[in-house]
Amino acid sequence: MGFSEADWVAVWLTLRLATIVTILLLVIGTPIAWWLARTRSRWKGPVGAIVALPLVLPPTVLGFYLLLAMGPNGPVGQFTQALGLGTLPFTFWGLVVASLFYSMPFVVQPIQNAIEALGERPLEVAATLRAGPWDRFFTVVLPLAKPGFITATILGFAHTVGEFGVILMIGGNIPGETRVVSVQIYDHVEALEYTRAHWLAGAMLLFSFVVLLGLYLFQHRQSRAGLRYWV
Amino acid sequence: MAGTIQIQFRVDFPSPGGNPFRLDVNTVLPGRGITAIFGRSGSGKTTLLRCFAGLQQADRARLVVGGETWQDEGLSLPTHKRPLGYVFQEASLFPHLSARGNLDYAIKRAGAECPGELIERVVSLMGIGPVLDRFPGQMSGGERQRVAIARALLIRPRLLLMDEPLASLDTARKQEILPYLERLRSEFDMPILYVSHSIDEVARLADHLLMLDGGRVAAQGDMPEMLSRLDLPLRLGEETGVVLEGRVLERNEQWHLARVGFAGGELWLRDGGDALDRQIRVRILARDVSLALEPQGETSILNRLPVEVAAIGPDSDEAMALVRLQCGARHIVARLTRRSVDHLQLVPGKKVWAQIKSVAIVK
Numbered sequence: 001m002g003f004s005e006a007d008w009v010a011v012w013l014t015l016r017l018a019t020i021v022t023i024l025l026l027v028i029g030t031p032i033a034w035w036l037a038r039t040r041s042r043w044k045g046p047v048g049a050i051v052a053l054p055l056v057l058p059p060t061v062l063g064f065y066l067l068l069a070m071g072p073n074g075p076v077g078q079f080t081q082a083l084g085l086g087t088l089p090f091t092f093w094g095l096v097v098a099s100l101f102y103s104m105p106f107v108v109q110p111i112q113n114a115i116e117a118l119g120e121r122p123l124e125v126a127a128t129l130r131a132g133p134w135d136r137f138f139t140v141v142l143p144l145a146k147p148g149f150i151t152a153t154i155l156g157f158a159h160t161v162g163e164f165g166v167i168l169m170i171g172g173n174i175p176g177e178t179r180v181v182s183v184q185i186y187d188h189v190e191a192l193e194y195t196r197a198h199w200l201a202g203a204m205l206l207f208s209f210v211v212l213l214g215l216y217l218f219q220h221r222q223s224r225a226g227l228r229y230w231v
Numbered sequence: 232m233a234g235t236i237q238i239q240f241r242v243d244f245p246s247p248g249g250n251p252f253r254l255d256v257n258t259v260l261p262g263r264g265i266t267a268i269f270g271r272s273g274s275g276k277t278t279l280l281r282c283f284a285g286l287q288q289a290d291r292a293r294l295v296v297g298g299e300t301w302q303d304e305g306l307s308l309p310t311h312k313r314p315l316g317y318v319f320q321e322a323s324l325f326p327h328l329s330a331r332g333n334l335d336y337a338i339k340r341a342g343a344e345c346p347g348e349l350i351e352r353v354v355s356l357m358g359i360g361p362v363l364d365r366f367p368g369q370m371s372g373g374e375r376q377r378v379a380i381a382r383a384l385l386i387r388p389r390l391l392l393m394d395e396p397l398a399s400l401d402t403a404r405k406q407e408i409l410p411y412l413e414r415l416r417s418e419f420d421m422p423i424l425y426v427s428h429s430i431d432e433v434a435r436l437a438d439h440l441l442m443l444d445g446g447r448v449a450a451q452g453d454m455p456e457m458l459s460r461l462d463l464p465l466r467l468g469e470e471t472g473v474v475l476e477g478r479v480l481e482r483n484e485q486w487h488l489a490r491v492g493f494a495g496g497e498l499w500l501r502d503g504g505d506a507l508d509r510q511i512r513v514r515i516l517a518r519d520v521s522l523a524l525e526p527q528g529e530t531s532i533l534n535r536l537p538v539e540v541a542a543i544g545p546d547s548d549e550a551m552a553l554v555r556l557q558c559g560a561r562h563i564v565a566r567l568t569r570r571s572v573d574h575l576q577l578v579p580g581k582k583v584w585a586q587i588k589s590v591a592i593v594k
Contacts, residue, residue: 124317125317126311126336127286127309127310128310128311128316129337129340130341130342130386131340140325143327
């Protein structure tokens with residue numbers, strides 16, 4: 001029986017959401033990870049905790065607060081309305097914003113760990129070779145922390161694909177706009193369309209397994225290659 | 232004061248409950264040759280070197296290199312704007328780049344176009360041609376350190392900083408690299424600051440010596456002169472000795488000996504293969520010098536020099552004393568038991584004979 005047309009719509013919507021969120025998170029998350037890895041500020045603890053909150057918070061709680069913030073009376077909602085953008089809940093971009101928070105720790109933490117493992121020395125060496133800050137980032141940090149960035153990309157993408165609770169709170173269930181795969185499965189089950197649910201759920205299961213297997217093999221290879229800073 | 236290096240650094244390391252450390256250095260160093268920064272571990276040598284590079288923030292800092300101000304009140308060039316080269320204690324090659332890639336990293340950022348002949352010269356000087364395509368993980372420690380030195384040269388620094396570049400290597404690897412460092416000294420006309428806690432390396436390489444003790448300058452001056460001083464806080468014990476610079480005057484093929492003249496006389500030593508007229512540096516350990524009141528008759532000792540006692544000082548060992556001897560325009564140091572000093576009634580001004588059991592060519 002395969003996927004229905006509505007299923008395909010949900011699949012593409014999910015992939016689009018996950019792609020955009022992952023790209024944005026790499027851009028936003030890298031400076032946060034950098035700061036967390038290097039700072040000696042007393043704010044390191046609180047900021048790190050806030051970034052990690054979605055790991056433990058029920059998605060409904062996160063979704064609830066985001067809904068209030070982005071709603072017509074919330075601060076974010078007032079701001080977006082003032083810009084003439086309307087409000088974000090129940091739109092695709094509302095999902096993007098919510099997913100940024102939801103998937104943040106999965107992107108920030110691997111990058112932060114990789115930068116911490118790098119230490120100061122390679123950057124000091126690069127500085128004595130006349131490399132400025134941006135030069136150092138692109139020619140030393142990025143290549144040496146590459147495994148961390150790849151792990152962050154995979155986890156951020158996969159985690160956004162698997163999102164459900166936050167989406168339901170923020171996005172509702174609008175076909176082509178906010179109805180992602182996980183919501184589509186939920187709808188199938190609600191409608192007792194178990195066969196359709198099986199197809200999508202099976203696809204998600206396979207996707208998740210392949211992603212995690214790939215990640216495992218990648219990390220295994222990295223650790224064997226022993227790409228580390230030579231001392 | 233052009234051509235000198237003027238430094239003033241103060242760095243405080245508060246250590247709540249422990250021992251706070253303060254580096255406080257204010258001096259002028261020569262703008263050429265190798266200046267060894269010498270001291271025991273914890274004396275602030277590496278911190279001082281990091282201040283030069285701008286890797287260590289100082290509370291008060293002034294740094295003028297060859298007339299150019301790198302750091303002063305309200306001004307501090309960031310590390311990447313300082314025309315220096317830095318060789319770290321452990322070979323700090325980028326692991327994701329081959330040896331060639333590591334050199335290119337410097338060449339690309341050296342500013343002006345790098346002449347191909349300079350690259351070839353540096354590569355052959357450091358003997359790293361055969362390993363250029365290897366990655367750091369595929370090289371020996373000595374090879375990595377030589378590539379790191381080549382990389383620091385190819386940035387074409389006006390000041391080369393070396394932080395115990397041999398410390399992470401075993402004795403064999405050290406011996407492997409030392410000749411390259413000597414060549415470096417003669418082939419490149421730039422001041423080199425060389426941090427070390429090994430008096431062997433200092434004796435072999437340095438022209439000038441800055442001695443650090445507890446974060447302060449204990450003394451500084453010409454290296455050979457410094458090593459003959461008895462009034463320094465430095466106690467080298469068995470390793471106490473002087474360095475003399477001389478010239479090969481004669482090579483005796485029958486006995487494989489060479490006659491070396493220095494500003495205080497002449498010495499016979501084992502022919503190290505150095506050509507006639509060649510400038511060499513020899514080291515005489517204080518423990519290999521004994522004193523006699525008369526020029527003795529038959530003895531196996533080759534070198535006997537008339538000297539005058541200049542000063543007598545304590546040794547790290549309570550049974551021993553150090554005697555500084557004026558020998559022409561130079562000094563040598565003898566390490567004797569205090570009983571012998573008493574027995575021979577040594578006092579400054581007394582003329583005696585120094586018998587030198589062994590002389591080592593260090594360069």
